[in-house]
Amino acid sequence: MNDTIQKITDRYQSSDTLHDIREHAIADFRKLGVPTVKHEEWKYTRVGSLLQNPLEVQAPDQVSETDISQFRLPGDAYEIFVINGKFSSGSAPEGMTVSSLGAEANGHFKNIIDKHLGTSSKYHPDGINAMNTAFADHGLFIFINKGKKIDKPVYIYYINDNRQFPTLSLPRALVYVSAAAEVEISEHYVSLGQNDSFTNQVTEVVVEQDAIVNYYKIQNEGANASQVSTTQFTQIGKALTNATTISLSGNIIRNNLNMVMEAEYGESHMYGLYLLDGKTHVDNHTIVDNVMPNCFSNELYKGIMDGESTGVFNGKIFVRKDAQKTNAYQSNKNVLLTDTASVNTKPQLEIFADDVKCSHGCTIGKLDEEALFYLRARGIGEKSAKSLLLHAFAVDILDNIKSEPLREYVDKLISERLEFNF
Amino acid sequence: MLKITNLQASIDEKPILRGINLDIKAGEVHAIMGPNGSGKSTLASVLAGRDHFNVTGGSVEFMGKDLLELSPEDRAREGVFLAFQYPVEIPGVSTTNFIKTAVNETRKYRGLEPLDAVSFLKMMKEKMKLVNIDQSLLSRSLNEGFSGGEKKRNEIFQMTMLEPRLAILDETDSGLDIDALRIVANGVNEYRNKDNAFLVVTHYQRLLDYIVPDFVHVLYNGRIVKSGGKELALELEERGYDFIKNEYVVPEEA
Numbered sequence: 001m002n003d004t005i006q007k008i009t010d011r012y013q014s015s016d017t018l019h020d021i022r023e024h025a026i027a028d029f030r031k032l033g034v035p036t037v038k039h040e041e042w043k044y045t046r047v048g049s050l051l052q053n054p055l056e057v058q059a060p061d062q063v064s065e066t067d068i069s070q071f072r073l074p075g076d077a078y079e080i081f082v083i084n085g086k087f088s089s090g091s092a093p094e095g096m097t098v099s100s101l102g103a104e105a106n107g108h109f110k111n112i113i114d115k116h117l118g119t120s121s122k123y124h125p126d127g128i129n130a131m132n133t134a135f136a137d138h139g140l141f142i143f144i145n146k147g148k149k150i151d152k153p154v155y156i157y158y159i160n161d162n163r164q165f166p167t168l169s170l171p172r173a174l175v176y177v178s179a180a181a182e183v184e185i186s187e188h189y190v191s192l193g194q195n196d197s198f199t200n201q202v203t204e205v206v207v208e209q210d211a212i213v214n215y216y217k218i219q220n221e222g223a224n225a226s227q228v229s230t231t232q233f234t235q236i237g238k239a240l241t242n243a244t245t246i247s248l249s250g251n252i253i254r255n256n257l258n259m260v261m262e263a264e265y266g267e268s269h270m271y272g273l274y275l276l277d278g279k280t281h282v283d284n285h286t287i288v289d290n291v292m293p294n295c296f297s298n299e300l301y302k303g304i305m306d307g308e309s310t311g312v313f314n315g316k317i318f319v320r321k322d323a324q325k326t327n328a329y330q331s332n333k334n335v336l337l338t339d340t341a342s343v344n345t346k347p348q349l350e351i352f353a354d355d356v357k358c359s360h361g362c363t364i365g366k367l368d369e370e371a372l373f374y375l376r377a378r379g380i381g382e383k384s385a386k387s388l389l390l391h392a393f394a395v396d397i398l399d400n401i402k403s404e405p406l407r408e409y410v411d412k413l414i415s416e417r418l419e420f421n422f
Numbered sequence: 423m424l425k426i427t428n429l430q431a432s433i434d435e436k437p438i439l440r441g442i443n444l445d446i447k448a449g450e451v452h453a454i455m456g457p458n459g460s461g462k463s464t465l466a467s468v469l470a471g472r473d474h475f476n477v478t479g480g481s482v483e484f485m486g487k488d489l490l491e492l493s494p495e496d497r498a499r500e501g502v503f504l505a506f507q508y509p510v511e512i513p514g515v516s517t518t519n520f521i522k523t524a525v526n527e528t529r530k531y532r533g534l535e536p537l538d539a540v541s542f543l544k545m546m547k548e549k550m551k552l553v554n555i556d557q558s559l560l561s562r563s564l565n566e567g568f569s570g571g572e573k574k575r576n577e578i579f580q581m582t583m584l585e586p587r588l589a590i591l592d593e594t595d596s597g598l599d600i601d602a603l604r605i606v607a608n609g610v611n612e613y614r615n616k617d618n619a620f621l622v623v624t625h626y627q628r629l630l631d632y633i634v635p636d637f638v639h640v641l642y643n644g645r646i647v648k649s650g651g652k653e654l655a656l657e658l659e660e661r662g663y664d665f666i667k668n669e670y671v672v673p674e675e676a
């Protein structure tokens with residue numbers, strides 16, 4: 001493990017821009033290292049072993065247009081490419097800036113970057129978050145002007161070129177959505193080769209008054225790809241943020257999703273679907289931090305686990321002392337298809353205000369036998385009946401994907417999986 | 423069409439059916455009546471293939487095939503239809519999609535091409551009229567939030583769509599008001615012809631005013647203890663089930 005820390009540290013080069021934050025981060029990373037299962041927040045997810053192999057850290061960009069054309073998603077969209085952890089290129093309409101963090105940190109957006117970059121470390125004071133911040137200079141910066149409604153979805157592709165070496169990629173993004181702006185952002189992950197890849201990603205989204213953000217994360221890489229993917233929304237004005245996380249395959253996946261409600265009357269929705277088989281491990285940690293009063297949040301995560309897959313759900317809701325009249329709901333539902341699949345689910349509510357409405361619930365079960373018999377008694381084969389029921393279980397998560405081409409794409413991925421696997 | 427011989431079934435080692443014999447021919451309507459707990463619904467479930475009952479003896483032949491050997495879906499595809507006493511609510515599955523899947527899987531089994539969208543829609547429209555069911559109901563999730571009457575009408579609608587040879591109606595009258603009962607019975611009567619048959623399981627005679635049976639059987643304690651024509655139902659209505667209970671003393675278990 002010390003070799004890994006050394007290797008990552010060796011790759012570090014200090015820079016003029018983002019100097020202080022990066023220096024602090026690399027020092028924290030040296031000190032903290034990679035969390036083990038003794039760390040309460042990493043109890044079920046073992047990331048240390050992923051870093052034991054020799055990994056090419058932030059490998060150089062050798063990705064061609066032909067490589068990219070193989071995995072383009074359907075639908076008209078603004079596309080942004082992040083290759084081996086580094087911002088590469090992107091398209092944007094007027095009123096939206098797409099650039100690199102390093103380039104903007106000393107320019108026009110200096111104040112915004114200084115103020116908002118790195119706020120997720122408060123919720124994740126561990127070596128994984130610090131490791132990412134240490135390499136933030138290659139990160140992506142998006143700024144959306146006041147009142148700008150982006151007419152097409154924004155697709156961010158995170159590409160790992162692991163064709164020659166196993167890779168470690170550390171993509172970073174800061175997205176700033178100004179007042180009354182609207183945007184739909186979707187993050188996708190692609191591994192080009194068969195070697196192992198490990199993506200340690202942090203995306204921080206700052207949302208001003210009356211802005212609307214619809215955000216999706218779609219994880220459908222091969223069994224050689226692992227990731228820790230942290231996304232934090234900070235509502236600094238009364239805003240609406242919806243986040244949907246779809247995890248379909250991979251090796252070890254850890255998602256951290258934070259909704260920080262710093263303004264009164266903010267609203268957030270968090271939806272998750274994990275549809276796992278083989279030995280895939282998916283861990284969803286979510287935090288809703290109600291700092292100010294009168295906020296509403298709703299959270300629904302659903303899991304279908306087959307084979308020897310494992311799921312983890314940990315949902316924290318904090319209601320701070322001043323956050324009276326908070327409404328916070330949380331639900332996690334799981335279907336286990338085999339005796340060898342498992343899930344650990346844990347709601348965690350910490351409430352310091354006295355006039356709030358909070359609820360949480362979780363279920364773990366098998367497919368409903370009565371429903372299955374009903375379908376079969378109508379001539380629907382057992383396999384089709386199961387896949388109909390599982391699709392029905394997943395559909396209320398899918399319905400939250402607003403972009404139609406994207407929703408159809410994800411629905412197709414899920415339907416194919418249900419057809420072939422069950 | 424259906425020949426049940428000495429059928430015995432139990433649940434958790436407790437015998438429920440203790441030797442049922444019944445012969446149903448094409449064009450016939452048979453009613454099974456009996457007090458609560460006599461095994462009426464168990465008989466319906468066993469015929470449809472619900473697996474929490476254990477068949478411990480006897481045989482069931484349907485159109486020359488050993489019905490008990492078939493999976494629930496193959497029984498349905500062969501032409502056995504069970505209208506459920508408690509239709510299951512399935513959120514997320516639209517009624518239309520569900521019926522389309524059922525119709526086409528059944529057609530495939532019978533060596534027919536799947537129905538195209540236009541023919542399927544045309545067929546639906548025709549059958550919807552029979553049971554007075556609305557399009558908006560069919561685009562909703564299967565049975566979710568349906569009233570009791572809507573659920574039962576949906577069962578009969580599914581029956582007419584799947585065109586079974588033998589339809590088993592398990593207490594289809596329970597929870598229905600008189601208007602809904604008429605609509606349901608009308609659907610059944612429209613469908614009834616010389617090539618198909620019905621097994622109507624009911625506690626009350628009321629349904630049999632609308633669906634007039636050729637034969638009435640009284641099930642008691644897991645056996646058919648009395649059979650007759652439609653007048654037997656009236657006699658039961660008048661005298662209650664007590665006279666059956668008094669006439670047929672439960673045999674001691676060996």
